[in-house]
Amino acid sequence: MTPRVTHLLTERGESSVMNTMTTVDQPLIERIFTKARTAHGFLKRPVDDRLLHEIYEIMKWGPTAANSCPMRIVFVRDGEAKKRLISCLHPDNVQQTTEVPVTAIIGFHTRFYEWIPRLMPAKPELIDDFAGPEKEAIAQAAAFRNSALQGAYFMLAARAVGLDCGPMSAFDPVKLNAEFFPDGEIEVNFLCNLGYGNPGIVLPRAPRFDFEEVCKFA
Numbered sequence: 595m596t597p598r599v600t601h602l603l604t605e606r607g608e609s610s611v612m613n614t615m616t617t618v619d620q621p622l623i624e625r626i627f628t629k630a631r632t633a634h635g636f637l638k639r640p641v642d643d644r645l646l647h648e649i650y651e652i653m654k655w656g657p658t659a660a661n662s663c664p665m666r667i668v669f670v671r672d673g674e675a676k677k678r679l680i681s682c683l684h685p686d687n688v689q690q691t692t693e694v695p696v697t698a699i700i701g702f703h704t705r706f707y708e709w710i711p712r713l714m715p716a717k718p719e720l721i722d723d724f725a726g727p728e729k730e731a732i733a734q735a736a737a738f739r740n741s742a743l744q745g746a747y748f749m750l751a752a753r754a755v756g757l758d759c760g761p762m763s764a765f766d767p768v769k770l771n772a773e774f775f776p777d778g779e780i781e782v783n784f785l786c787n788l789g790y791g792n793p794g795i796v797l798p799r800a801p802r803f804d805f806e807e808v809c810k811f812a
């Protein structure tokens with residue numbers, strides 16, 4: 595019998611009192627966590643725009659502070675945009691990004707809080723936690739934190755729909771921001787190559803900490 599993980603989910607759009615017990619099956623856990631590998635090489639297999647929409651439609655439900663959803667994505671496929679992207683990369687990331695069908699630039703909107711009244715209609719006043727020059731550092735930290743979370747939801751959603759991810763932070767963020775976000779409203783967090791991983795180019799699995807090493811009860 596397939597081992598199953600019990601998990602509490604809420605139906606989309608329903609209140610918490612409508613919670614229902616459901617299950618996540620082991621093959622999905624394997625696909626997005628235990629057997630998934632970071633891709634460093636990609637097959638010549640295209641990724642349809644519809645799949646990118648599907649990933650967004652899944653990951654957008656991941657939680658963020660004040661439901662602020664600060665992440666913004668630019669997808670880069672080819673042509674001039676790809677050349678400009680590659681010019682920003684650390685040399686070690688050039689080959690994998692040259693062959694990948696699409697790279698997601700995961701960024702955040704620096705004035706993400708302006709959308710809080712729309713995105714958090716129950717508490718529109720939460721905009722005041724972030725708006726104003728004296729809150730700039732708080733807003734920047736929140737934008738970075740929550741867009742990183744959304745970037746993680748993005749990668750797990752991509753894996754769930756069958757793609758492989760190659761996240762990258764080795765690039766020049768100042769140059770990349772100037773190339774792709776010249777008005778300064780959006781800033782890059784990290785990059786994520788997306789495609790079908792080349793099974794011939796998988797690094798040996800590196801270890802992870804055991805529970806006892808990094809978790810404790812206070």
Ligand SMILES: Cc1cc2nc3c(=O)[nH]c(=O)nc-3n(C[C@H](O)[C@H](O)[C@H](O)COP(=O)(O)O)c2cc1C
Pocket residue numbers: 630631632633634686687760761762763764765784799800
């Ligand atoms: C935010 C982030 C940045 C990363 N930056 C790079 C990078 O610049 N270049 C690269 O080749 N791998 C990069 N990696 C890949 C990691 O080294 C890799 O995900 C990790 O070693 C786990 O590998 P595994 O999923 O195969 O177990 C990055 C991963 C993350 C999540």
